[in-house]
Amino acid sequence: PPLEVNARDGLLFEGVPLHVIAAVAGTPCWITGAGTLRRRANALKAAFEARNLPVHFHFAMKSQDHQATLTILRDCGYGVDIVSGGEMKRALHAGIGPDGIVFSGVGKSDLELREAVEREIRQINVESVEELHRLNEIARACGKVARAALRVNPDVDAQTHDKISTGRAGDKFGIEHRRAVELYAEAATLDHVQLIGLAVHLGSQMLTAEPFRQGYSRLADMVREIRAAGHPIETIDCGGGLGIRYKDEVAPPPEMLAGVIAETLGDLDVALSIEPGRWLSAPTGVLLSRVIETKAGNPDFVVIDAAMNDLARPALYDSWHGILPVAPAAFSDALKPWDVVGPVCESSDIFAKDRILPASLKRGDLVALLDTGAYGSVMSSTYNSRPFAAQVLVDNGRWEIIRQRQTVEDLIAAETVPDWLLPAHG
Numbered sequence: 339p340p341l342e343v344n345a346r347d348g349l350l351f352e353g354v355p356l357h358v359i360a361a362v363a364g365t366p367c368w369i370t371g372a373g374t375l376r377r378r379a380n381a382l383k384a385a386f387e388a389r390n391l392p393v394h395f396h397f398a399m400k401s402q403d404h405q406a407t408l409t410i411l412r413d414c415g416y417g418v419d420i421v422s423g424g425e426m427k428r429a430l431h432a433g434i435g436p437d438g439i440v441f442s443g444v445g446k447s448d449l450e451l452r453e454a455v456e457r458e459i460r461q462i463n464v465e466s467v468e469e470l471h472r473l474n475e476i477a478r479a480c481g482k483v484a485r486a487a488l489r490v491n492p493d494v495d496a497q498t499h500d501k502i503s504t505g506r507a508g509d510k511f512g513i514e515h516r517r518a519v520e521l522y523a524e525a526a527t528l529d530h531v532q533l534i535g536l537a538v539h540l541g542s543q544m545l546t547a548e549p550f551r552q553g554y555s556r557l558a559d560m561v562r563e564i565r566a567a568g569h570p571i572e573t574i575d576c577g578g579g580l581g582i583r584y585k586d587e588v589a590p591p592p593e594m595l596a597g598v599i600a601e602t603l604g605d606l607d608v609a610l611s612i613e614p615g616r617w618l619s620a621p622t623g624v625l626l627s628r629v630i631e632t633k634a635g636n637p638d639f640v641v642i643d644a645a646m647n648d649l650a651r652p653a654l655y656d657s658w659h660g661i662l663p664v665a666p667a668a669f670s671d672a673l674k675p676w677d678v679v680g681p682v683c684e685s686s687d688i689f690a691k692d693r694i695l696p697a698s699l700k701r702g703d704l705v706a707l708l709d710t711g712a713y714g715s716v717m718s719s720t721y722n723s724r725p726f727a728a729q730v731l732v733d734n735g736r737w738e739i740i741r742q743r744q745t746v747e748d749l750i751a752a753e754t755v756p757d758w759l760l761p762a763h764g
């Protein structure tokens with residue numbers, strides 16, 4: 339595990355004392371562990387290799403899109419799953435070639451599609467018949483043939499939080515699975531789209547095998563149907579979704595996913611790919627924060643300098659993140675329940691209720707919010723004029739600030755006031 343405690347320095351992350359990072363980088367501060375990221379990237383690959391299942395790995399970079407993260411994963415042999423033109427530029431900038439890029443998303447603009455087609459990325463996952471035709475026109479205008487997959491909605495309940503379920507009938511994603519054969523036939527008549535296969539994404543933070551099994555079995559049926567209708571299928575994109583333990587969940591190992599994919603799709607003679615985000619990146623990150631104030635009452639509050647604008651997940655999804663003190667003494671102190679909150683002026687700016695932490699917590703103490711590497715910094719905003727926090731990479735004993743803390747001056751500098759609002763010059 340990336341976290342350990344010693345008597346001199348308190349909490350360490352991948353061997354680096356967190357108090358040292360806080361002293362230099364300030365708080366709040368996102369920390370990414372390169373060693374943890376590499377270890378997980380390799381463990382995931384090993385799970386599929388053990389099944390003798392060749393799979394392309396596309397990191398869902400929406401979960402964490404820093405150039406350093408992408409560089410590390412590129413070096414582990416990963417491509418990316420992107421959902422915008424911005425992510426495409428970031429991936430290319432990090433040296434991930436077009437052949438390592440899969441473009442998902444329910445609303446790709448003309449410009450985004452054109453850039454993807456011109457770059458000849460590996461695969462564009464088309465979400466509707468309308469998009470299929472639009473892609474065909476855009477590719478025609480570029481003089482190209484776009485490689486596309488149909489994203490189908492398999493109508494499976496991922497048994498996860500409502501806001502991160504994506505594969506139920508009525509969710510906005512994908513093409514109704516019953517229409518896949520018909521659309522495949524329609525695509526075959528288009529000159530500038532080459533349909534190479536199918537894609538699904540069932541949901542996120544999935545903790546059981548069953549929805550994966552249902553979704554992929556349905557996909558396998560579709561492959562057989564489409565082939566029976568005379569169309570070729572070379573590739574299947576299985577999406578992401580593998581969950582992790584935040585609190586006390588029993589999280590399945592990647593071997594589970596490899597096993598289900600092997601059993602349901604393994605003998606179809608297609609190129610397989612997966613798009614994990616959270617499983618790879620969540621445990622690689624902590625959000626380091628300092629106590630601004632404690633507030634005695636009922637309940638007792640500890641107000642920290644990170645807030646919902648930094649880490650939005652608790653406010654958005656009621657998600658649970660572990661919270662640890664950093665000071666060495668804190669680990670032997672008496673404990674009591676605290677409500678851990680941020681300074682933002684909203685009642686939803688709460689990280690934890692009744693969380694058992696040292697009774698001695700006081701102004702100036704450091705705390706670490708755990709498993710914030712996925713959907714953490716990437717979902718930050720500057721609400722309440724709170725600039726984006728600094729980011730740090732820890733790698734095998736070394737560490738470095740990899741994104742400077744934004745300043746309020748940066749925020750103001752991006753704004754202009756129209757002339758007519760300014761007092762006329764004398």
Ligand code: LLP
Binds near residue numbers: 419578580614712
């Ligand atoms: N592929 C597609 C098409 C997706 O939409 C997603 C996530 C993934 C892959 C990666 O899923 P993962 O392996 O990370 O579960 N902000 C939410 C999560 C939203 C996930 C959206 N789609 C959260 O903080 O829980």
